[in-house]
Amino acid sequence: MVPEDIDERIGIVRHFNRSFTRQIGVLREGLLHSPYTLTEARILFELAHRERTTASQLGRELGLDPGYLSRTLAQLEQRGLTEKRRSDSDGRQFLLALTENGREAALLLDQRSRDEVAEMLHGLSEGEQQRLLRAMQEIEGILTKGFKFSEPFVLRSHQPGDMGWVTHRHGVLYAQEYGWDERFEALVARIVADFVNNYDPNYEHCWIAEMQREIVGSVFLVRGGEGEGKLRLLLVEPSARGLGLGSHLVEACIRFARQHGYHKIQLWTNSVLLAARHIYQKAGFKLIAEEPHHSFGQDLVGETWELIL
Known part of the structure; x- marks a missing residue:
């Protein structure tokens, strides 16, 4: 039964958020048993699936503060995971891409993510998996803006x-x-x-x-x-x-x-x-x-x- 009190509703949502983030491990310092934070992993994943993109485009896609994104990108570049090159069509723009080391890191993160999700689903029955997936898709559909x-x-x-x-x-x-x-x-x-x-x-x-x-x-x-x-x-x-x-x-x-x-x-x-x-x-x-x-x-x-x- 859905509670009528707004504070109770807020409490339920916050409890779900805490429970789910613990379940998928995003609050660990090293995401997916890696040396990367959640933000760093998101950036590596996005760049792995794009030919070339600018920092502003990446920031809009991930919803990140420009200053915070700039600092994170600088750290990834220092670690040899990303690089930027001046655009051939617009010399005012710099395009971001993964280095070879960055692509290897993104592949490793992607495989570990797939393995963790597969392990989570493996412990559920077929009926439980279907209920979980429908619930996730419904939440995403309702909250998508x-x-x-x-x-x-x-x-x-x-x-x-x-x-x-x-x-x-x-x-x-x-x-x-x-x-x-x-x-x-x-x-x-x-x-x-x-x-x-x-x-x-x-x-x-x-x-x-x-x-x-x-x-x-x-x-x-x-x-x-x-x-x-x-x-x-x-x-x-x-x-x-x-x-x-x-x-x-x-x-x-x-x-x-x-x-x-x-x-x-x-x-x-x-x-x-x-x-x-x-x-x-x-x-x-x-x-x-x-x-x-x-x-x-x-x-x-x-x-x-x-x-x-």
Whole structure:
């Protein structure tokens, strides 16, 4: 039962914060049994997943005070973990990057983090793991700022029954909105079957979006060629459109791809899908190929889009 008294509510939140930070060990002087503080580890992790960035961009991403960030970066540079170079396009800017030692440190931190989380999950039953993940995703969804949703939403991993929903809703919506026949539904069924049968959680993921416990969207990131991810089956229900959910799903794919070592993301779509094309363009994807084709009972123009990470 949720307490009515505001002081009691504040106490519950603070107790959760203390408990969780102890659980994941962020208050230890050396994060993940390393010589790095939490802030240093966050900086190394971010730089490991970026080509080049400025200190101001990094500060905005991590929400760090500029003075504190500057001092921390200076310490990392003195330790031979980071370097800065003048931008070729703008001589007033200095770009940050990891040195070889810095990349090795980031890889070690990433592996230790994965190992600690895996150990924590290993002690839980499948049901407990699912409850934990849903609760974490719900907390993140409620507290995430910058997305103008009229209702709280959560993104979660796929569960039994979700692949049937993805196939069904693609078939129904594309028939209603674009006149595509059942052969498109058959294509979606093959894609989700391949995903389930060949699923590699280290490199692939499915996000299911829920609002008010109702599924309202989906997207997949699957393994393509060497260092390449493929974004597939982006769908947002009409009831959830106009809220930024499509962009949020695409951004989840991009974050996952960067964190798991992909160098680029490709996707295939059709020129008539104007809303989806706008989302991809806004996220930084570039149109690299077009080809007319006759599919699903319609004359279409297929498009390949690419994002270099």
